[in-house]
Amino acid sequence: MxxxxxxxxxxxxxxxxxxxxxxxxxxxxxxxxxxVYGFLGPNGAGKTTTLRMLLGLIRPTSGTASVLGRAPGDPxxxxxxxxxxxxxxxxxxxxGWRNLRIIxxxxxxxxxxxxxxLDSVELTDRAGDKFRTYxxxxxxxxxxxxxxxxxxxxxxxxEPTNGLDPAGMADMRDLIRKLGQGERTVLLSxxxxxxxxxxxxxxxVIQNGKLxxxxxxxxxxxxxxxxxxxxxxxxxxxxxxEMHGVEQAQVSDGALVVAADTALAGEISRLLVTSGVVVxxxxxxxxxxxxTFLQLTGQEH
Amino acid sequence: MSSGFTNSIIAEMDKLVRQPATWILAAIWLAxxxxxxxxxxxxxxxxGESSPVAGPPGRILSSLLPENLVFxxxxxxxxxxxxxxxxxxxxxxxxxxxxxxxxxxxxxxxRRMSLYASKLAALAVxxxxxxxxxxxxNALTSYVIASVESEAMxxxxxxxxxxxxxxxxxxxxxxxxxxxSLAILFRSTALPIGLGLVWALVIENLIRSxxxxxxxxxxxxxxxxxGVNAGSLVAALSGQTGxxxxxxxxxxxxxxxxxxxxxxxAFTLIAGFVLQRRDVT
Numbered sequence: 199m200x201x202x203x204x205x206x207x208x209x210x211x212x213x214x215x216x217x218x219x220x221x222x223x224x225x226x227x228x229x230x231x232x233x234v235y236g237f238l239g240p241n242g243a244g245k246t247t248t249l250r251m252l253l254g255l256i257r258p259t260s261g262t263a264s265v266l267g268r269a270p271g272d273p274x275x276x277x278x279x280x281x282x283x284x285x286x287x288x289x290x291x292x293x294g295w296r297n298l299r300i301i302x303x304x305x306x307x308x309x310x311x312x313x314x315x316l317d318s319v320e321l322t323d324r325a326g327d328k329f330r331t332y333x334x335x336x337x338x339x340x341x342x343x344x345x346x347x348x349x350x351x352x353x354x355x356x357e358p359t360n361g362l363d364p365a366g367m368a369d370m371r372d373l374i375r376k377l378g379q380g381e382r383t384v385l386l387s388x389x390x391x392x393x394x395x396x397x398x399x400x401x402x403v404i405q406n407g408k409l410x411x412x413x414x415x416x417x418x419x420x421x422x423x424x425x426x427x428x429x430x431x432x433x434x435x436x437x438x439x440e441m442h443g444v445e446q447a448q449v450s451d452g453a454l455v456v457a458a459d460t461a462l463a464g465e466i467s468r469l470l471v472t473s474g475v476v477v478x479x480x481x482x483x484x485x486x487x488x489x490t491f492l493q494l495t496g497q498e499h
Numbered sequence: 500m501s502s503g504f505t506n507s508i509i510a511e512m513d514k515l516v517r518q519p520a521t522w523i524l525a526a527i528w529l530a531x532x533x534x535x536x537x538x539x540x541x542x543x544x545x546x547g548e549s550s551p552v553a554g555p556p557g558r559i560l561s562s563l564l565p566e567n568l569v570f571x572x573x574x575x576x577x578x579x580x581x582x583x584x585x586x587x588x589x590x591x592x593x594x595x596x597x598x599x600x601x602x603x604x605x606x607x608x609x610r611r612m613s614l615y616a617s618k619l620a621a622l623a624v625x626x627x628x629x630x631x632x633x634x635x636x637n638a639l640t641s642y643v644i645a646s647v648e649s650e651a652m653x654x655x656x657x658x659x660x661x662x663x664x665x666x667x668x669x670x671x672x673x674x675x676x677x678x679x680s681l682a683i684l685f686r687s688t689a690l691p692i693g694l695g696l697v698w699a700l701v702i703e704n705l706i707r708s709x710x711x712x713x714x715x716x717x718x719x720x721x722x723x724x725x726g727v728n729a730g731s732l733v734a735a736l737s738g739q740t741g742x743x744x745x746x747x748x749x750x751x752x753x754x755x756x757x758x759x760x761x762x763x764x765a766f767t768l769i770a771g772f773v774l775q776r777r778d779v780t
Contacts, residue, residue: 253606255779273503273608281606287599291518303510304607304614306503344603 203231204264205352205383206252211261213247213407221247223407225261229352229385234378236398237387238491244407245387246284249356252385253281266352277306280350282358286341290330294321294340297329298347307347315343319373335366342373353377353384371397391488403491411490419485424463426454426470427479434475438466455483504617507609511621520590525629528575528583532633535579536571537563537640565641566653569663570737572630572637576667577729578699578745580633581674584626585695588678591622593688602779611775619767622675630667634660659736666736669756670729673763674699677725680770699726707747722750725762731755 206229213222222244229235239245250256252263254271268275288297298312316322319339324332332340338358345353358374359367371393378384378397388394394401395415403411403418411418428434435454439447444466446457456466460482470477515521544559561567595601604614638654645652655663674695681691703726710717721727730745735752750758 250602250778250780255602255605257776257778271605271610273610276606276608279606283602283606285599287603289514289518289598289600292514296513296517300510300513301603301607303506303513304604304609306506306608348607 204228205231206235206263206265206385208248208252208263209261211248211251211263212259213244213251213256214259220407222251222258222404225404225407225409227402227409227412229383230400231351231383232381233399234384234386234397236394236401237385237404238389238391238394238401239387239404243404245404246356247407248404249281249283249354249385249387252354253279253283255283277348278351279354280345280348280352281354281356282338282341282345283354283356285360286337286344288329288337288340288344291328293326293328294332294336295325297340298325298344301344302347305348307349311347311349315346318346319343334361335363335369338362338366338370339373342370346377351381351383353382355384355386357387357389359388359390391486391491395487401487415487418490419487420490422460422485423483424456424458424460424466425479425481425483426456426466426477427452428454428470428475428477430475433473434470434477437469437473437475441466441469453479503608504613507613507617508620511617512624515591515621515625518590521587521625524583524587524590525632528580528629529632529636531579532572532575533636533640536575536637537644541644560644560648560650563641563644564650564653565638565645566651566655567737568634568637568641569655569659570733570739571641572634573663573667573670573733573736574739574743574746576670577726577733580629580667580671581726581729581745582696582699584629584671584675585678585699586692587625588622588675589682589688589691589695590678591682592618592679593682593686593691596682596686597688605779612771615771615774619676619679622679623672626671626675627668630664630671633667634664662736666732666756669759669763670732673725673729673759673766676763676766676770680766683770683774703727707749722754723758725759728755728758728762732759 206227208225208227211222211225212220214220225248237245237248247256251258252265252270263270266275266278292300295312295316298315299309302309302312313322316325319342321336321339321343324336329337329340342355342358345355355374359370362370374384374386375397386394386398398415400412400414401418402409426434426438431449431454435447435449438444438454438456441462443462444456444458448455463480467477467480540559540563544556544563547556549555605611609617642652678691678695681695682688685691703724706717706724707721707727711721726745727747727749730747731750732752732755733746734748735755739746
């Protein structure tokens with residue numbers, strides 16, 4: 199792929215604090231233009247540290263990173279990046295509108311974008327109220343608004359639904375879904391695996407500072423298998439594992455898990471029935487991203 | 500000056516002007532200055548009694564007239580206005596760490612040094628304004644007193660006014676920069692304010708009044724202290740020392756100005772270096 203199409207690229211990116219703490223180690227990730235990239239990892243895995251390095255807030259110990267073709271923190275790239283890192287931070291004694299006005303000045307964004315940005319997150323009615331009076335959900339929305347002021351090519355969102363109630367999370371999910379459409383590139387760190395599954399084109403999983411997996415959601419889920427409940431089970435397993443096209447047939451929790459193309463379901467069913475095996479269930483067994491995530495991060499139950 | 504840097508300065512001024520603490524601090528200083536430089540001495544004068552510190556009523560009145568505008572305006576700067584300026588500097592910068600807004604700002608566009616320079620520029624404007632209002636208010640008060648008491652309206656020369664104004668700005672700016680540098684070093688507000696005030700109001704006094712009379716090296720240290728040099732600068736410009744805390748004649752005016760300038764430069768450079776190098780977490 200043409201490297202100009204990589205908006206974010208890191209090579210062996212490492213951050214150590216002293217001798218004991220390695221927050222990020224040898225990270226190599228790429229975010230392509232126009233995609234929604236989900237950055238997943240448990241608490242303390244190194245997601246926020248990575249994002250801070252990409253924005254020039256933290257200096258890496260070693261390795262390199264480029265954002266929009268420039269070093270992290272370069273004003274020319276920051277001018278095209280919108281970011282919300284951890285909890286939204288604004289001046290409590292200023293109104294929402296005034297906070298955005300100040301940010302627009304720093305960013306070099308035109309004043310007229312403020313109203314449009316506020317409207318897009320339904321904060322216009324409260325724009326004149328002081329930030330300290332906002333609920334957590336409103337603060338999060340103001341944070342996203344600030345990130346959009348520059349009409350950025352790249353949007354970096356760090357746990358944007360953190361601390362929100364279910365209604366607030368639903369609103370934020372809708373907003374993120376909308377932001378991910380079109381030409382804009384989104385780098386999103388989140389615990390919301392269900393939502394990441396729906397909106398992200400590619401996902402990177404980080405654990406203990408290292409990227410342990412990266413790919414599309416389908417690639418990470420792995421191949422869909424077949425689940426068969428039959429009796430007698432041993433006979434069923436014997437028959438199925440010898441079939442052409444079946445890679446593996448294992449008994450798990452009283453069911454037979456078959457690693458094979460789901461198109462073989464009918465043939466398997468026919469074989470078992472004609473061989474005197476009673477089949478009570480046969481269906482595709484799709485692995486969720488959550489199961490993959492838990493396995494990759496060593497938190498599998 | 501690039502438009503980006505200009506916008507950053509405007510943004511910093513906007514925050515400073517709209518922050519209630521800025522106005523509260525300015526009001527406290529101006530009230531203190533009016534009360535202790537004019538109201539209390541005038542009340543003493545009108546009582547008709549001599550003051551053990553200020554002398555007979557005639558001398559007290561003389562000290563309140565326009566000819567003493569410069570001394571009355573800057574005599575409180577070494578200690579009182581200095582403390583206010585230190586708090587202003589610490590609040591302005593330390594609050595950014597407390598609220599987490601430093602990361603919000605640095606992810607917009609400005610480089611760290613550009614942001615730092617714009618903050619210092621905004622604080623310089625604020626300090627200039629406070630010094631200017633101090634002189635203006637004191638000029639008005641001394642004019643009123645002179646008019647009421649039918650005394651001469653002999654104003655200081657323009658040169659003395661400019662030198663006094665510059666001295667006041669230098670003293671206040673130096674203390675403000677101390678507050679800024681402490682805030683950046685400790686990434687907070689309360690501790691820098693506490694440390695700065697302890698230094699300015701307690702430690703310098705202890706060194707000057709307890710240690711220096713007893714130990715030669717302490718006397719050397721005393722002559723290098725920012726508060727002592729601030730007080731010496733005021734004494735050198737006005738030719739007066741008595742009565743006002745912090746106004747002493749430990750070194751000559753030229754040394755005092757150079758030492759204060761060196762402190763201001765050192766605070767600026769140290770804080771800038773730390774801000775540039777340190778991670779924003």
